[in-house]
Amino acid sequence: MQRVLIVEDSKVVQQVLRHLASLYLEVEIDFAWSLKESREYLSKHQYTLALVDLTLPDAMDGEVVQHTLRQNVPTVVLTSKIDEYSRQQMLELGVVDYVIKDNRDSYLYAVKLVSRLLRNQGCKALVADDSMISRAVMRQMLEKQLFTVLEAQDGEQALHMLKEDYEIKLLLTDYAMPTMDGFELVKAIRNNRGRDELAIIGLSGAGSHGLSAKFIKFGANDFLAKPFMNEEFHCRIMQTMEQLNLIAEIKEYAHRDYLTGLYNRRFFCQQAEKLFKAKPEQYILALLDLDLFKSINDQYGHEGGDSVLTQVADLLKSVFNHCMVARIGGEEFAVVLPGNDMQVAERAMNDFRNRLAKTQFDINGEILFSTVSIGLAFCNHGSLSQIMRAADKALYQAKAQQRNRVVVYS
Numbered sequence: 001m002q003r004v005l006i007v008e009d010s011k012v013v014q015q016v017l018r019h020l021a022s023l024y025l026e027v028e029i030d031f032a033w034s035l036k037e038s039r040e041y042l043s044k045h046q047y048t049l050a051l052v053d054l055t056l057p058d059a060m061d062g063e064v065v066q067h068t069l070r071q072n073v074p075t076v077v078l079t080s081k082i083d084e085y086s087r088q089q090m091l092e093l094g095v096v097d098y099v100i101k102d103n104r105d106s107y108l109y110a111v112k113l114v115s116r117l118l119r120n121q122g123c124k125a126l127v128a129d130d131s132m133i134s135r136a137v138m139r140q141m142l143e144k145q146l147f148t149v150l151e152a153q154d155g156e157q158a159l160h161m162l163k164e165d166y167e168i169k170l171l172l173t174d175y176a177m178p179t180m181d182g183f184e185l186v187k188a189i190r191n192n193r194g195r196d197e198l199a200i201i202g203l204s205g206a207g208s209h210g211l212s213a214k215f216i217k218f219g220a221n222d223f224l225a226k227p228f229m230n231e232e233f234h235c236r237i238m239q240t241m242e243q244l245n246l247i248a249e250i251k252e253y254a255h256r257d258y259l260t261g262l263y264n265r266r267f268f269c270q271q272a273e274k275l276f277k278a279k280p281e282q283y284i285l286a287l288l289d290l291d292l293f294k295s296i297n298d299q300y301g302h303e304g305g306d307s308v309l310t311q312v313a314d315l316l317k318s319v320f321n322h323c324m325v326a327r328i329g330g331e332e333f334a335v336v337l338p339g340n341d342m343q344v345a346e347r348a349m350n351d352f353r354n355r356l357a358k359t360q361f362d363i364n365g366e367i368l369f370s371t372v373s374i375g376l377a378f379c380n381h382g383s384l385s386q387i388m389r390a391a392d393k394a395l396y397q398a399k400a401q402q403r404n405r406v407v408v409y410s
């Protein structure tokens, strides 16, 4: 479990930080008022990160920062003002970043920064650069931001590592490298890793005019010219990782049905088409349609109907957690079952059908029961629409045979 230490001596500011932390940080948090109290906490617990006020009544010269860093706790500093001398001092000490407390938004920024850094933990970053020194500098900076850092000394090695390891979420690549340069690397990797899966920042030495635009055109998210300032590096990485998360979140929303959280019809069709084309003999498709659902709506209202749909979806998720499950219409669901044994598939669907028939659906304290009809088809019947039509015909037969049954397309 991640744990954060927040040190702030002002009562009002600590109250604001407590409030923001409760909104944005889902981790264990300890709040301290002073260096003395911070020492006590640090002796008792291991911290992932610290957010500390630079000056405290018992530590006027930033001793608390020195203390957290000595304990190897990555530290973000809150400070009311900063001059060039103290900025240098802090960077030399090795703080992750500093936030100037000059307006209301600073605290929100600081807490969101902590949240962003916590999300970096466990994320792999790959540094591709032929200079050992550059790699070492970037490793140090990225590790401060809690990334797990990997290194490649040329483009080919980087490409190989990226193809093997899908946990790598960030690539920092130099332009000039032996065997494969940065452009070739970005072009090659963008063929199979989209902007929602991998963030890329291009790097280049001084005097390499025009490289930034080229890197971005080839698919990089951003660009950094060497030598860069600590703060610039930090901000660019943060911003790029934020983008990566936002794109992934938007994509996830676009794939999901708003009511049940299952995959929606569009995503189901895209994925099923790929699966059935690649290995048609490896899957069986089940289409499920709740019986006489209209009467549930008529009796319990649309909200009651929605509640039943959500409960059915939850049951499907838990029973078929190893399969692709989607809501493809109002009260219609699809399950892609792996394997080619129709008897096994039929048994699994009958088990589900029986379980659903025994399920008590609770609508505002009122209990009701529902049943489902199911059509099954092999996935080697040609195109996706032909396969869907086959399963649909079987489903239609199940409905015609008084519902609450499983029929296999033949």
Ligand SMILES: Nc1nc2c(ncn2[C@@H]2O[C@H](COP(=O)(O)OP(=O)(O)OP(=O)(O)O)[C@@H](O)[C@H]2O)c(=O)[nH]1
Binding pocket: 259, 289, 290, 291, 292, 293, 294, 295, 297, 301, 302, 303, 304, 305, 306, 309, 329, 330, 331, 399, 403
């Ligand atoms: N509550 C709710 N109802 C929906 C939703 N989408 C579709 N429906 C309703 O689902 C019902 C489907 O009714 P029908 O197609 O007549 O089928 P049925 O009553 O289930 O009868 P059979 O399929 O023949 O067993 C309609 O009343 C739709 O309004 C939804 O998102 N929420």
